[in-house]
Amino acid sequence: MTDSYLIRGARPLGGDPTDLLLRDGRVVEIGPGLSAADATVVDADGLIALPGLVDLHTHLREPGREDAETVATGAAAAALGGFTAVHAMANTDPVADTAGVVEQVWNLGREAGRCDVHPVGAVTVGLHGERLAELGAMADSTARVRVFSDDGKCVSDAVLMRRALEYVKAFDGVVAQHAQEPRLTEGAQMNEGELSGVLGLRGWPAVAEEAIIARDVLLAGHVGSRLHVCHLSTAGSVEIVRWAKQKGWDVTAEVTPHHLLLTDELATTYDPIYKVNPPLRTAADVEAVRAGLADGTIDAVATDHAPHPVEDKECEWAAAAFGMLGLETALSIAQHTMVDTGRLGWADLADRMSVRPARIGRVEGQGRPLATGEPANLVLYDPSTTRVVDATESASLSRNTPYAGRELPGRVVATFLRGRPTVLDGKTA
Secondary structure, eight states: OOOOEEEEEEEETTOSOEEEEEETTEEEEEETTOOOTTSEEEEOTTOEEEEOEEEEEEOOOTTTOTTTOOHHHHHHHHHHTTEEEEEEOSOSSSOSOSHHHHHHHHHHHHHHOSSEEEEOBOSBGGGOSSSBOOHHHHHHSTTOOOEEOOTTSOOOOHHHHHHHHHHHGGGTOEEEEOOOOGGGSTTOOEEOSHHHHHHTOOEEOHHHHHHHHHHHHHHHHHHTOOEEEOSOOSHHHHHHHHHHHHTTOOEEEEEOHHHHHOOGGGGGGTOGGGOOSSOOOOHHHHHHHHHHHHHTSSOEEOOOBOOOOHHHHSSOGGGSOOOBOOTTTHHHHHIIIIITTTSOOHHHHHIIIIIHHHHHTTOTTSSOOSOTTSBOOEEEEEEEEEEEOOGGGOSSSOOOOTTTTOEEEEEEEEEEETTEEEEETTEEO
């Protein structure tokens, strides 16, 4: 038997309160005063209903680094954050560069059942940037891979990048580039500027990101292929993507929650919790990426959820791993930086965190409207409450959140995956 749920008094996309009846994995009725004797009633008075969130950029670490995260624990964290689908990056061990590995990740996601896990295939064998991986085989596998990325490393060879862009056209794939010119960032530790000099940390120039993005949008326009820019972080990058879109090229981009909120000033603490790739940038860059997300130049908020075991983060800055957790706090950060500041409404935020990410990743059944007959993938969110982030309460195996002890707005109350609750009352169901 399939459970039925009657959600009472929710506000779809922040609109007027109404009821939603979920049955057999779909929204079967919407309207005030609904009743269903066989349905479990969920009180959603004051809660906003959004389509289930879709993350284009998640590190689940399995296979190979199950000490940091597993598909099951990462999927649980995703559900608690309101996500019903995530894209698992390829920098695992072994690397997800064959049909066998992506099918393993796909099957682990299905077994976990907390959210849809879509493997991202590597662009190059072993992420070494020397020859293309089995892109076609991964696309034809049961995982139906459509996003390919060497994230963590840049596809720095222009010829290889062109070939990848040409190859994925055959199956409507997209190459998601980690934009980092390696020669300009050797040994880099934080954003390059006056502050990096004062702190004695080797600088990471904005141009190292911008030069790769400029090259790749030109390549994408030349071959007529789809390019997605991962974790865009500088004002100059926003302008390059804006220009590429004005040219009519099929270029999309994402920004992380931490680049919407945090700045390089946090490096003054020398706390490696703030060490991330790309690095935290200036306040001016934060303002630029917020503006870019608001006007649609930046298509998506993507978490770049990067779990690490304690020993990889609680050490001196230079030795620490790059990365932060993000799944369970992403919606709160987006509310704080974009909704509460008046830059985006709830419908716009749903577009950036569900609709467009699903479209970019070619994810079926996700990012759909909250309408009769549509798959019942949705999140109920309370924007009026606040919470203090407690790292020990995370579903992730890792604890490297930059928001520990910080008060954030909002709370995910319930998440439904095809009509089945994965989170109820703020806890895994």
